């Protein structure tokens with residue numbers, strides 16, 4: 001049994017108690033301690049900046065040319081915080097409860113409560129840094145509701161919330177770099193973790209400009225390397241998002257928690273063809289006003305606007321009258337898949353449904369006409385006024401849709417389809433965000449996280465910044481206080497030499513295959529297996545097949561992949577090859593985990609475990625645990641459970657009917 | 658949306674590394690769907706190159722959604738290509754015609770060294786931020802977010818400037834390779850907010866000094882930067898920076 005080291009005491013007092021009693025490192029000693037931070041997205045940049053401010057010597061790494069380009073930059077919708085500025089009944093408890101329930105009772109209470117507790121500080125911190133959140137005319141911060149919650153607790157900066165938060169953290173980080181507290185290594189990729197005497201003591205990194213390997217030592221290593229949604233090839237993640245750093249740590253002993261928990265976002269622009277390289281998210285906020293439908297008739301070839309009202313199936317409103325178009329992400333995604341699989345899909349690929357704003361445009365138009373006291377206004381005027389309102393609310397999203405599809409969503413309904421978006425699984429961490437490897441921490445999307453089996457909208461940004469600004473500065477000190485005796489860790493230690501040699505050999509091996517198939521082609525094939533068999537719906541037969549197919553793919557990859565160019569130069573193909581090789585191994589583990597979890601919960605839907613009317617069915621008696629996988633050599637893993645105990649919240653089956 | 662296939666000729670800058678000189682090479686790509694993005698078209702070309710045994714073209718990209726600022730290339734002489742307020746990754750092939758020749762080059766500026774093919778070094782932008790593009794507040798020092806109301810119009814204007822993605826197209830478009838639009842956007846973002854006020858003088862002075870040190874040229878107000886900026890950053894920001902800089906210089910001389 002895995003011990004999460006949850007402090008004793010009342011749930012609401014655990015964090016305060018912990019902070020009051022954890023060990024501290026005195027300022028003179030902090031200067032002698034080095035911390036390695038891999039990844040400088042929201043989680044990593046906030047951690048590196050905060051630890052630098054505290055006086056630690058920080059070395060930070062990212063693979064992009066600047067920390068400002070991390071995948072976090074793309075988050076659109078917003079960030080949650082229990083500020084209760086709207087006086088609508090929000091509280092730390094309610095945010096905690098919503099997150100636990102939204103996660104379908106597969107998250108750890110103590111961590112989630114802490115997250116809700118520090119959420120308010122995040123907003124304060126960001127505003128102090130100059131993050132230009134949206135404001136009301138009175139000058140105070142504006143909120144919106146997001147992802148079907150009943151309170152308005154989401155803070156936002158138009159559709160660019162992630163960008164503005166990351167720039168805030170990035171600027172704080174650059175300030176620490178200029179003060180000499182943080183040394184930044186851009187265009188660097190971590191290739192291995194170095195463990196000495198059972199403690200994480202450094203990394204092997206590759207300079208992506210020269211191809212040279214480097215050894216970096218530290219008293220603690222923080223992995224903040226983001227999610228692994230790109231295992232599906234197509235996802236809303238940035239092209240470079242990868243699992244490599246976490247995977248290397250996993251192979252060195254760190255448990256991988258709940259790898260199969262993937263979030264499939266219901267509203268993305270559908271695939272347009274074989275050339276498709278990534279998918280684009282259309283913010284969830286669109287479901288506040290858009291109505292989702294498909295034709296009632298199978299394979300209906302008519303244009304959307306030619307299909308009369310009574311021949312349209314507003315299937316979410318039909319199936320879930322209470323929540324309608326605002327059901328949670330996992331439910332909305334599965335419902336779209338169900339309709340398309342049954343032959344009701346639209347567009348050329350038939351893998352899409354309509355998201356229609358015509359009704360909203362009319363509704364808003366009438367309100368505006370009323371405000372202007374326009375009597376007997378024509379339909380034309382009403383629609384014109386309505387379009388203006390919709391433009392004000394969603395203009396940038398509509399523009400983005402038009403740029404990509406060439407269609408005008410003010411005139412025609414959008415076509416959307418679910419896409420892989422976020423991974424709830426990741427390296428297992430205890431209450432202190434430490435993995436089971438001492439001195440190795442994992443923050444942000446890369447850890448197995450506070451979101452259980454399904455993440456609520458606007459909660460990832462909150463978690464990344466909570467981890468980096470407010471949790472790790474305390475918890476890492478509690479460990480480092482006992483490490484002050486360890487002075488300079490030599491990179492000439494045999495463990496470093498050994499790790500570097502292995503990395504070099506692997507790269508050499510990849511280059512020497514000189515096969516016939518591109519890295520991309522393997523990535524695509526992996527993605528297809530994962531999407532078909534470990535995607536929105538999973539079953540035992542499919543998963544077993546997938547495991548065999550992936551093992552086969554791995555073999556073929558190591559015999560057939562073709563990488564041109566050489567090692568000691570900038571070589572994006574080689575970088576990608578290493579990442580895809582790791583994705584292939586991860587894919588197998590995800591299928592093993594999905595096979596083990598013979599229940600449906602959150603984003604994980606096992607076809608064998610559903611109610612008579614096709615809803616997800618959880619099995620708390622059998623699966624109320626975190627499935628942690630310990631690497632035991634090629635194709636072998638052993639599961640180490642962490643049982644989840646709900647002391648405060650009473651788990652119930654979710655219902656949105 | 659109707660889509661068709663087009664055939665293209667591409668003239669692309671190839672360069673092994675920053676030490677060697679480069680040259681244009683010509684390629685053809687056929688059956689390009691007009692639904693592809695520009696970078697997907699390069700992906701297709703790269704797959705073809707790999708199958709033929711030649712090295713694919715290196716280019717910076719990550720989000721492919723127009724927000725990370727990684728993608729960076731001249732397309733037919735114009736940074737980010739023909740469409741206004743559109744990054745290279747958001748550009749789609751329906752903007753091109755069958756049989757067209759497209760010329761593709763990396764950003765050209767003294768301060769942006771070419772690292773390989775279309776990839777340039779833009780770390781100078783990070784160093785400019787290090788010089789002062791921040792508000793000096795440590796984690797944990799913040800007061801309640803609503804204790805400091807900010808006029809909506811100011812907050813909106815600050816946000817508009819903060820929308821800069823740091824892509825460097827403004828530098829690439831400028832005949833003097835000036836980074837004034839980028840620097841002014843940051844100065845404006847922070848100067849318009851009360852939190853950013855205490856440091857506004859020193860910030861303007863230090864950021865401009867760093868910009869000069871990095872080898873960016875001076876601004877002669879041609880407006881080329883504003884015209885190509887994918888995020889619509891306004892040249893008014895440059896006027897504001899000049900004012901900030903002047904005021905800072907005047908008061909610090911006393």
Ligand SMILES: Cc1cc2nc3c(=O)[nH]c(=O)nc-3n(C[C@H](O)[C@H](O)[C@H](O)COP(=O)(O)OP(=O)(O)OC[C@H]3O[C@@H](n4cnc5c(N)ncnc54)[C@H](O)[C@@H]3O)c2cc1C
Pocket residue numbers: 038039040041042043044061062063064067070071072073074075076077078079161162188189190191224225226227236237238241242244245281421422443444445446457458459460461462464
């Ligand atoms: C389109 C989109 C919209 C979203 N919208 C929202 C939203 O509205 N609200 C919300 O809460 N969440 C949203 N999310 C989710 C959220 O953006 C992410 O979960 C979050 O930003 C992840 O932050 P992070 O710091 O953990 O990782 P990332 O931002 O992914 O950063 C990872 C870092 O690790 C580095 N790295 C990775 N591997 C290596 C390696 N091997 N070596 C060195 N460095 C490495 C990278 O360079 C990068 O710096 C959205 C996600 C997407 C895809």
Ligand code: SF4
Pocket residue numbers: 820821822823824825826827828838839842885886887888889890
């Ligand atoms: S000002 Fe515009 S062109 Fe210049 S870096 Fe910013 S976004 Fe790019």
Ligand code: FES
Pocket residue numbers: 717718719720721722723724725726727728744745746747
């Ligand atoms: S790839 Fe991110 S802006 Fe183009």
